[in-house]
Amino acid sequence: MFKEIKNKLKAETIVAGDEGYDEARTIYNGMIDKRPGVIVACKSAEEVADAVRVAREHRIEVSIRSGGHNGAGLALVDDGLVIDLSGMKGIRIDPRKREAIIEPGNTLADVDAATHKHGLALPSGIIGTTGIGGITLGGGLGYLSRKGGLTIDNLLECEVVLASGEVVTANKDEHADLFWALRGGGGNFGVVTRFTFKLIPVSTVYAGPMFWPLGKAAEAMEFYDEVTREAPNDLYGFFAFLIVPPGDPFPEHLHNEKVCGVVWCYTGDLAEAESVFAPIRKFGPPILDFVGEMPMPAINSMFDALYPPGMQWYWRAHYIREFTQDFIRTNIEFGKTIPTVHSTTHLYPIDGKVHEVANTETAWSNRDARWAQVIVGVDPDPARAGVVTEWCKSYHEALKPFAMNGGAYVNFMMEEGDDRIRNSYGPNYQRLQEIKAKYDPDNFFHVNQNIKPGKPVASG
Ligand SMILES: Cc1cc2nc3c(=O)[nH]c(=O)nc-3n(C[C@H](O)[C@H](O)[C@H](O)COP(=O)(O)OP(=O)(O)OC[C@H]3O[C@@H](n4cnc5c(N)ncnc54)[C@H](O)[C@@H]3O)c2cc1C
Structure with missing residues (x-):
């Protein structure tokens, strides 16, 4: 069937047996081994609309791929049609309008490369290989969240191919309900073929990792909690438990050592950076301090080489509101048992500008949390997939008593069932279901953290 469909599609396609099929079905997570029927390399909204119509006509399941970083592998679908957007690489910056x-x-x-040329930046994630498509539609947390909000808080407009094949513009005036849902609702509402963002002026930052011994972890967590609670929005830091990688640039005596630490990013006046960090450096003192001046893209790609594509990857997440003594103890217990050098946990702050937007203003409804914690089990060796998965699951389970609402940041979720998705959207879930019913009543786009169509609302 897919060979026949191939001839009907406007875009370039790859089916099983074609040269490049295995490469085209390879995504970031090496655990994922899905075999799509056809991969459609779309280059325009028109080609996406055509792929949607052909898939509909032949009743084929569809997935949407941008950067291919989704942990659960939702960019691909077995025996279905992949709308592959990875070739749509256009970027236009208007420095005057930012x-x-x-x-x-x-x-x-x-x-980063395009915006940095103009001394500008888009608040988004911390690893350079992540795709702008998925990270934006799920929310977008990173070094600039505190200063500039989530990626969706900087989103002005989307061009969207709907489940009907119609191409529409969504912004605060046109299809405002769709625009609301796209800001956190993931790939449920259509295929976004163009994003318009506002940018913020950030160029050189004072940033990098700072580590403390595991024996100091309880004090370090308390200290970090206190510092970040009171700091200005220019000072961001995410907390982590990790193993020091055995190689450059890390000093040999720390190789393979289990530690805790913070990766900082200060966006304020550089002349004041040393004095901002003076009290932080006094704590401990740190056993490693790589914090210094660097271009914004350098901190945003600092860990890319450590996390190349193709590793075994299993992760789970929670929203956390406060560091209690029991929460700290539980994290230290699991920090001591990190199974592999790439496995880690990160606590990404949800504060500053993110807290200035109400939970119901966008679909992303967990702004009253203080952290999105992700537990990441990673290893290059498929033989260790089970070990990293088990560690991640048991750590996640142990943290449940401290988690906010039974949900998680959807971009950090595996396929964890409807309840987890519903809890993740909390009070916004019903409105999302209604908007889904309006724009995608048949749940055509369901290979995602799926929001089922709910009570239909009148169109218009
Ligand atoms: C190494 C790594 C680092 C990460 N760091 C961060 C981080 O710092 N901050 C953060 O917030 N998240 C982070 N993430 C999570 C990331 O946001 C998600 O994995 C996200 O799904 C990646 O987007 P993508 O385009 O690469 O994904 P893909 O796998 O291509 O897409 C994922 C899903 O998003 C939807 N989608 C993607 N593009 C479109 C589109 N154009 N139109 C409609 N739907 C679409 C689809 O439902 C698709 O299944 C990280 C992930 C990894 C693996």
């Missing part, structure tokens, strides 16, 4: 028009095939490194 705006960017970005196609979904760009990675965060592409976005």
